[in-house]
Amino acid sequence: MLLFEKLYFIRSYFYMLIQATKKVLDFLKIKPEPPIDNNPLFSWHANLLTLERKKALVLVNDKNRYTIVLYGLTKKHLKNLDELIRESIRITFRKEGFQEDVIEQFIEHSPAISFTKTKDRTTVSRLNKSCETIYFLDDYLDRNSIAQPVLNMHASRFLVGHGKNHYIDPNRELFHDLTAFSGKAVVQTKAVQMKITLDVGQSDIWRRLVVPLNYTWEQLHQAIQISFKWEDIHLHQFHIPEQPARISADTSLSAYIPQHQSFMYIYDPGDNWEHRILVEDMIENYDNMFPVCLEGEGDTPPEDVGGEGGYAYLLEVLEDKHDPEHEHMKNWYEMQGDRTFDLEKVNLFLKSNFF
Structure with missing residues (x-):
């Protein structure tokens, strides 16, 4: 034998x-x-x-x-x-x-x-x-x-x-x-650590991700969607602040990082959810084939709420049980699914989606 x-x-x-x-x-x-x-x-x-x-x-x-x-x-x-x-x-x-x-x-x-x-x-x-x-x-x-x-x-x-x-x-x-x-570890690639902050008034909503540098911007889009519990049902775009040109979806992150340290990701031009992306660190030897969420805070607003102003109004109505719109808005909000940030679940979905 x-x-x-x-x-x-x-x-x-x-x-x-x-x-x-x-x-x-x-x-x-x-x-x-x-x-x-x-x-x-x-x-x-x-x-x-x-x-x-x-x-x-x-x-x-x-x-x-x-x-x-x-x-x-x-x-x-x-x-x-x-x-x-x-x-x-x-x-x-x-x-x-x-x-x-x-x-x-x-x-x-x-x-x-x-x-x-x-x-x-x-x-x-x-x-x-x-x-x-x-x-x-x-x-x-x-x-x-x-x-x-x-x-x-x-x-x-x-x-x-x-x-x-x-x-x-x-x-x-x-x-x-x-x-x-x-007979050895087969994955070892460069990666970027970034903090992604969703601008929503006084709310503190952010995620810290590590993403392989050979990923495309389309893959980063998917990672952001998962991390913030967005549903990927609207248009999106990346761009460098103060530069009008959009970043092509099939371009690799390495074409712009680390040359540039900050980016904007806009999801749903109607509601205009702006995410500020800040490059924090470069990792030379990353041993995963998928992104990882290190930490984060804050729960993401529901889709189609009307942007920052609509979300502020929703929270105001939900706080006031005497508001005539309270019951209707409460039922609508509950139908949008769980928006709570759960680090363990985010990483589970990131791994299952990319690996």
Whole structure:
């Protein structure tokens, strides 16, 4: 048994196995090699999709179901497809926050790529399910790049069926697989500590977050929504104070931080909830793949209350039991759900949303 495992490890070292559908093989104009018994961590199933009239190669890992998409492939890319696949994996893993030496260890462990036919119906069915998810994530498609790290990360955060009545989270499975493979902590990235204060009159409402620096501003938006219990049902924008230009959602935080130390986040232009973001500290070695809320104070106003003025009026009416609007406003407020700040719950939701 030990000899078999040793031989299995040695042989798996030499292959990144791509088990391709007929559509992929026809596009590549190659004949499949004979099937081989390969380590599932270094084995992928592949299909070809058309996204906005361009070819997209979708790879789904056999072990953890993590998805890698290469977008906009043409015939000219085929001669260096092997390197494009490796680079797409490398860029995506880097975006996940995995350590550089762990990424290279993974890539170098399977330097040769072998294309074979698909394995079986079950695996093809799982591949097709992952491909269906891609069609619903076009908002995250980078139309100017072959590598699609943001799209890959979102696609790999959907629960997928893995046997009868069993579901797995691909990005978590990948994290555990790389930890077992490398024998070390796989995440170590730069992060930023920031204090986010919601300007609401005399109320003291703020959260202190640590967020990976490779996150996009869209991901920071999601973290703020969770931390303040907003419902993400209105428009939002980020900008630098005294600079009119908005910050693009798909830009990374590192494009502006630490060069700039303060920002504005406005949620719901109608109610105009202004959040002041102050950069407090830079963290060189952050070992989480998700944001963390360190502390905070104050409960968030309900959605659609009418902004700062409407919220002040609501509190005034709720305080006065003799106000003719009291009962109506009380019932409305109770229907808005629990707005109480709960640090433990915030961190639970941050982790489940991002990891």
